[in-house]
Structure formats: structure tokens, C-alpha cells
Amino acid sequence: MTAPIAIEVKGVRKTFLVKDGLLSKPRHVVAVDDVSFSVPQGGVLGVVGESGCGKSTPARLILGLLEPSAGEITVEGQKILAMDRKARARLIQPVFQDPFSSLNPLTRVRDIVAMPLIAQGTLDRATVTTRVEEMLERVGLSREQGTRLPTELSGGQRQRVAIARALVLRPRIVVCDEPTSALDVSVQAQILNLLAELRKDLGLTYLFISHNLAVVEHVASDVAVMYLGRFVERQPTETLFAHPEHPYTKALLASVLTPEPGLGVPDVGLGDTLPDPANIPPGCRFHPRCPIAEPRCSVERPPLKPRPGGGVECLLVP
Template structure:
């Protein structure tokens, strides 16, 4: 785990209550979420384990990147941390407080989301300024004038004009809409922002603008991000630490530099190999994952990655790996303890 960052002490958002600097901004303990899928007339109900015994902590000012394929549970994890879904078991602590013990308004002051699709997450029938004002209005008791000023200030901060504030979402481009979503997320001056694929729906040139804006805001406001993306190159650019998820579990977690320089888990290696950088002549790599696809309703025994793993051994189908230095792989355990 990274050393806690103490720049947060004077941060503009931390005015309300004294806070010990060593308290992680986000802490997740043995978090688990299962869903029941109705089997239909004759079929049996099936259980989907979306998040399976996940624990981690993110220090104030840090950025934890969460990567994995669709269905790996990364968006469920985001929803659990936002309090939008109750966990089946385990705890989410935000700035040392249990999320489940907080009321909605207190939670909104601490933690806010930015979602993937700025088309779906903005009310099409409201003006931009009203959309951005909504979290302030929902808090109640803030004078209208103050709300207006705070909204203007926030719009300007994300690069939107007062005139754009008068428009409706449909009149803005995708990038401008994502700026609106960011303004709305930051208008309450939260400490933590959960970014769930914030640039996946955007063009690359606009993605770069939004990533740069998120980075500036984080430095300026000493924000902590949980940054979810399927794009490893994006995560490499923004994250200080990276968690790789596979079928509900974090199979590898490491400092971003270490993970990208020397990935340890075979799944992380395959993901990294799949990134197509704009370098001609290299061709498309054979990532060696085969044709079996992960099914969260049918998690394989032993190591859950073994059916796709290019280096799996027979024991991987029987024995579940334990985490060793942040990576869950039997082959790595063997490396660590040759004399066992």
C-alpha cells in the first residue's frame, strides 16, 4: 500500500470535520455482492457472484485504477462504493466512516460519481445550470444566490461558459456533456470521485481533454479517484495504483509503474498484451486466452482464470490461489515459497 498522502490536510474540501491524515479516503473490507438470477419456468435460480471478497484502501489524493473485461464486477464495485447498491457482506468506509451508517446527503457531500454515458446520465429536459445545481438543491438550506454562484464557478472551472449553462444537454457535444457531469459531481466539493468509464463514449481527442481536466481537478482539489476503465492505456496514464479484476476478484494489485513494467498475473499480462499501441509493423498479438469466456454465473473451481490461462497447470483446476504480494496465482506462490 502506498504511503498516505498528507497534502490533504489543508485541502479545500476537508473543512467540515477534523480528519486524521492516515485514514484512507476509501477503504473496502471483504466486500461481497451476489445477485440472484431467476431461472425461468423450469430452470433453477442461479447465483451470480459479482464482487467476491474484495479488500483495498486508497489514500487521500490517490487514484486507484480498476481494470478488467466486461462482467468482471468493476461497475458493481463502483456502485457498492457509491452506496447505490447494498453489499451482501463486508464494509465500505469513506474517510473512516461506514458508508452504511451515513445518510444520503452526507454521502453525497463526500463521494460523487461520473458515469460513462453523458447522454444517459443527464436529464434531457433540464438546463445545464439546473443539472449542475441539483446536488446543492438536494442538500437543502443553501440560499439560491449561493447556489447560482457556485454553479457558475463550477461551470467555468470545467471549461463551460455561462451561456452554455442556459442550454439543454442535447445542444452540447459528448465532451461538453461529460464536463457537465464533472461539474455536477464536484459542485458539493466532495473528497472522492468514482469515475466509471468516464471517457469510453468519447472520441480520442475529447478523451484527452477530459482526462487532462480530471487530472488538473484532482491536483487542485486534492481529490481521490476510483477510476474504472477497460482501457489499460488510459488507466496507466491516470492511476497511481491499479487493481485488475477477474470474475469478481482482484487478481493483481500493484503500483501503476510496477504493474505496467512487470505484470505478474497471467491475466494482467494478457490484458497488457492486448493493448494495440499505434506502432506499425507489430501486428496483432496472440494473447493466448482461447475461446472460453468468463461467466460470472458459473465461476470455475480452483483458480477462476484457469480455463483461459495460457500457463495453467492441472492443479490450477483444483486449488484456489491465495494472494501473494497482491497477485493471486498458484505459479507465483510456488515462486515465492519453493521449499514448501
């Protein structure tokens, strides 16, 4: 039995035109390069990758904040760009990384959370107030905290406000872009637990973007590893963490410093050449840093080798 598809991304490509300076020629930066994936209803797809790999772009495409240069995105069977903005807001909502810049510092918490309801323009004042109060309580904020300004709250509390604002319209899908990266570890755990609880209770689907592999392992049912605009490996979470196949996935996992004393800092074996999204290498885009690259890796483009629930893009895996 397979769950119906919540998010479907087909052959999506997104390029940006970037100008370095006044006199330099604009360059094409490929943020997402022919990526296809789907997320079943109730699933959590974790997307991991390092800065500049383009991992935030799929989030913004799925939210309809950006238009893909090619390809198609459907959310719950509807083309996201063809949807009316209000309908889209009822279906899919974001939670962003930085609760310090994503909340208006001059608006009281309860008004921030009420905004999406008011924007719909169909609810009366009393209903809005009850819905906001319910939502604040649901994310663990008191009625008194609802009357405060975001600047008077801690980082964790602000992220709770952002979650309340995202969920107040009862969306089906939430796109979380690094939702805990700005938080301390003790607070990060609170927010991750809250997100997990809400997903279970409300039957939500998450696209969860993070650079923190441990966090992704905790929340995601499936993980996609992104490198320079492509998903180089996608597997069910257990498989990916137990048997990573792509050399980049292996290096990422090896770089995680678990709190185990005596092990020292691992040598991840990646060279110093850092990836540049404006200058994607031919062949396998990972080959300049790959510890096991062969000559053909710089020429041949690796095909997708399918796996149950995913696939790997590497010439050197069977």
C-alpha cells in the first residue's frame, strides 16, 4: 500500500543570473539541475547538503516563491504556479531558519499568527481570535506571550511563533528550511520534538531542509543528499545512514563529530577545491573532491542507479 503523493517535482531546473560586479559579465548559476522527486502524504523528505549546494531552492520552488526555469511542480495534484495565492496558503506553508528576521519586530505575536487567517478574508474576528489562541497553546506559548513583541522572546519561542503562523491555516504540507539552525542545542531539541508531534497529530507532510545530518536522521523518513544542484543520493533514512553509497554521502557522514571522546577528528579525505555553483565541473560534479575518483569520472555523467525508494548517481557504485 502506498500513500498518495503530496509533493511531485518533475525535471525541475532553476538557474539564476548573478552579477559579481558592475563591469563583470553576468554568470548563470545553476541552483537546481534537472531534479525529480516525490514525497508521499505524511512523509518527511530531508534534504541535506552544504552551503551553496542549492538546497534552499527546491523549498522556494515548491512554495511557489520562485518559478522554475524548466520542469513542473505539483502539490497534492495541483500545479503550484497555477494556484490562487490564498488557496496555496491553505495548502502549503513555510518555516524559515532565522526567527529573528522572519518575524516583524513591531507586530505583537498574536497579530503575527492571526495574519494568515485575516488575509484569507473569510473569517470573523471572534473565530480568528479563538483559532490564534488554540494555535499558540498548541505550540507551547502562553496567552501572555501572545501579547508580546518578537524581540521580547527567546530564539526558541520565536521559532514557536513561526510554527504557529505556519500552521494556523491548517495546511497539509510544511516546508521547513533549516528550522533549528539558529537555535541552541537544548532548544533545538524542543523544536524538533514539537515539529514531530505536530506532524503526527495533524497528519502533515514535511520537506525538511538542513545541513545537520543528525537532525535530518531524527526527523526524516527519506533523505536526499544534494550536491551542486543535484540529488546525488536518495534513500530511506535507515538505509542512507546504515549503508551510504555515494562517496559524498560517506564524506558527509564521516564529518559528523559525534560526542564520543577519544576518536579524534576524522580525515574526510576531501580536497580543498570547494564547489562553485557557477562553474559546475563536467562529468560527475563531485569528481574534483572525490577521494576515489577515476579518470572517467571527469568525462562521463553518472547515470541514476535506482535503489528501493531512491537511487544513487555515481559511476563507481554497482
